[in-house]
Amino acid sequence: MTENGARRGRPGYDQQGILEVAVAAFNEYGYDATSMGVLADRLGLSKSAIYHHFASKDEILERALDQALGALEGVLDESGASEGSAADRLDHVLRGAVHVLVDQLPYVTLLLRVRGNTEIERTALARRRAFDRRVMALVETAQAEGTLRTDIDGRIVERLLFGMINSIVEWYRPGGREDAARLADDVIAVALDGLRVPAAEREAVLGG
Secondary structure (H helix, E strand, O other): OOOOOOOOOOOOOOHHHHHHHHHHHHHHHOOOOOOHHHHHHHHOOOHHHHHOOOOOHHHHHHHHHHHHHHHHHHHHOOHHHOOOOHHHHHHHHHHHHHHHHHHOHHHHHHHHOOOOOOHHHHHHHHHHHHHHHHHHHHHHHHHHHOOOOOOOOHHHHHHHHHHHHHHHHHOOOOOOOOOHHHHHHHHHHHHHHOOOOOHHHHHHHHHO
16 A cells, blocks of 8 residues: 555556546446456456455446546635625636536546446435535525526526536537637536627617
């Protein structure tokens, strides 16, 4: 064991390297269908070499889900999520969530496919729900302060916002036309600013 508790294994892959390959396999085949043998083949290692780093496939899953959830939870702990108006804090959280999704795309993809079939998955889902509740509270605070419309239930707003953000995993490809910052701008423009041109501008265009 190293000083930070990580297991030392055979040369070629460290823990993070194995984790990245495993997450890609879980996303491709599904967690249940990905055996340690499949992982060993993809890594070019023996199963015993993987066990030098991780005690089980469940531990790999737990570490992967914690990486995604820890990054999302970290956004809520940043100063931008606790200082300023509720609307500004919500803006910060949404932008941060987009950055996490882009930076941790395979891990967030895996998180979004969890269905609660094991205790590890149920724990991850509980953390997701806790995250959602904190964002919903922020939405409701922004509604109370008058910076967000109040005719839509805060729970619905939160679900719609993260429904849009989470859908990014289905089509976003790194290295494309938009980086995380531009993508976050687009999400904010649609989610908080809206697409419809203000009535006065529409009338000017149509009338002129």
